[in-house]
Amino acid sequence: MFKKPRWIVYLLILIGLLFIPRLLSIYHLMLFEYGLTFAIVGLGFNLLLGYTGLLSFGHGAYFAAGAYSVAMIGKYFPHAYSIEILIPAALFFSLVLSVIFGFVCVRHTKIFFSILTLSLSMLLFALLFKLYHITGGSDGLRVPLPALFGMSFKGIRRPEFLSGTYYYFLLGMFSVSFLVMKGIVSSPFGKALQAIRDNEIRAELIGIRVRRYRLYAFIISGMFVGLGGALWTFVNGHVTADLSHWVFSGEIVYMTLLGGFGILEGPIIGAILFTYLKLYAMGNTQYWMFVIGATLIVLVLLLPNGVAGAIASLLAKIKRKTVKGTTC
Amino acid sequence: MLTIDNLKKHFGFVRAVDNINLEIREGEIVSIIGTNGAGKTTLVNLISGYLKPDSGRILFFDKDITFASPYVRIKLGMGRSFQLIQLFGNITVLDNVRTALFSKYGMIRRGLLPADRYSSVTEEAIKILDNFNISDKKNLTPTGLSEGDLKILDIAIAFALKSKLLLLDEPTSGVATSDKFKVMDSIVSAIKKEGISTLIIEHDMDIVSGYSDRVIVMHEGKIMAEGKPDEVMENKEVKATVFGIVS
């Protein structure tokens, strides 16, 4: 498995990524880090969308679960505020939330599923928003720098933290997430999910308990998204209830579809592209929503398989052309 | 292994299945033919569990499965293919069959190693595809296949479940006439290799007579005739009602 040329490409990319902090300015590095956290989110989200065929419009809830786990520990248990506790906590709470919400949602499909996921995430939003004594409401909570495996970063400013140790930690988490997700989708479990996506009746007929496996996919995707949310908080420094709002969930969907939900790498590309697009637009015009909206529409109409899909088709065309060329 | 006693299913005034008694023994290939509306599909739906009868019994390996869910019947060894092809359209032909095998072996919980690493299951899937003569297409997705191959794949998936009884609902419907025999050849050779009992619903008498051990003719919910293909073909009543030949 590891001998295919694809893995060499991955390895080269990883090595390249190690040098990013030296190549990019701190501003761009932060954008890239935002992109990486959303890439993890996208990978998780796409397990549910691309591989299991369920479109959730409420995955912001799990992002919020992960993010708020970090922020709340920071606020109420500052002595436990180190990454070794924060990451497992984020995974735990997003697990619990996705089990509860997922159990309710996977009983339904298509539009009802989307509607239900949206409603439940808005329920969480409303709770986060209204219980401002605990959660900070619309003002949100601050997220200080965590301790990393014993190293404390007190007194260090965020940009320095982000361009140093944290970048490598984030890159490590991203790589692990990628490997795990790759393993999942190519495994028998992953094939079963795809079977459910393609034909749930037949899947049931070959002995797959469709509802149960949808729930498994839901939970795994929720955990990935929660992890992304937690990692995101350190870059952003701040969490608000909006993370559970349907518009934010919509952005997650947007990223995944932008990159292409048919390929594993799609959401990664989509996440990084979207992050840059959004922040570039926001930085350059007050009409950034127009820019994002228009780009979305154009891309969806022109590239139905997303950016990654378009690249893949292009590569396939080139491959065919070169093969043709050599036989001449 | 399959026994049906006095099975009845009425839809209001329509007696879709009207007091049917039949038996299928191990290793047999039995075909059910009849005009449209004779009750063939209703019968298969009753056997596979998609419909519950009004009265009567169905025994499978001596177990009463009359009201059992389809899931239970699958677990007991009943497999079914459909008139309208039901495939997994976006995964490879190999994966279509291999996933069924993974499910059969209870391996679909395994989420860490790539499916390709499970060499024994993969080889078995390829062998099944071989038996059906479509293993050369194993890395294609169903979109690249001909109608006949799609039908074969559909049946191959049911096959992978190691069913002891296969219910094939019009296995050559939608297949170009020139391919029908090719499709049936592949299917029946695979079936005979494993000695699986099969119940085939068909319209086409030519198809049926070439491959069946026994033929059952249904008409208006009842069994009109039963026996070896040539015997049944000669039956006057059958000729009149099913073929419209009056002598």
Add this chain to the structure above:
Amino acid sequence: MFSALAPARTWVGARVFFEEELEMWVVYTLNALYFAALLFLTSLGLNIILGVMGILNLAHGSLYAIGAFMAAWTIIAIGMNVPTFFLFISLLSGFVLAGIVGFLMEKSLIRFMYKRTLEYQLLLTFGALLLLEDIIKMIWGGQAYYASAPFDLLGKVDILGHIYPIYFLFVMFITCLAGLFIWFFMGRTKLGIMLRAISLDREMATGLGLDIGRLSTFAFVLGSGLAGLAGALVVPTTPALLGIGMEPLILAFIVVVVGGLGSLKGALVGSLLVGFTRSFGIAIFPEIELPLLFLIAGIILVVKPEGLFGR
């Protein structure tokens, strides 16, 4: 929207609420009805589009906003030196503009969505939402438009000892008219029956020779117009601000989903349910009203995913 009321804000308020006189219940009920009326119009529009075209238009709230801004701008532009009649007619400008925008949207975007999957619809309409929100900003800027003239002009009335704005009654009246019109239209007119045929079975309808394209456009324009009308009706009581359409969208969405896809009765019941929950919820315990709403919606959906009266 509830400036006429001073809701109790703490849990003490809950106790006070129950101890207050009957007239407060009357006021809360009238407020609920007013709120439900606006919601009914909005969700009816969403329902028609969803029912006839099978499209979930995420930009529906933006059409509400367009109606609000247009009406507000017109009212302010007309000024006070005109007959009262014109002030009220100008509310219709919201309805008209929203309908026009709906028409443009349908012709340019929505036609790409018919055969596509849900993901496409949600993505494209999400993009449209972003687009429209900024277009509103481009045209009308970021300030608030206060157009309270119609509200002030109608004055107040005494209901069971409590003062109640007549404008609210006016809104309910308009909504009843609109509701009756739609009910009559869908049930009795040829055009309405054709629309219902399409919503029940699109393919069959094509087979019957119905011009799906034209009829779908009409349905979309009608649905969008209704959203615009609701937005227009609300501006005399609330300033037109950026983002004004977001909450109505999500509430209309809840109504459609709770009441049932494609059901007029459902839209009515759903609107009343949400209206009452909101009105009484805000009065008792402001913090609970939004979560409560989603909780109720969630419960209904879990038990009956098609909605109360849905197919």
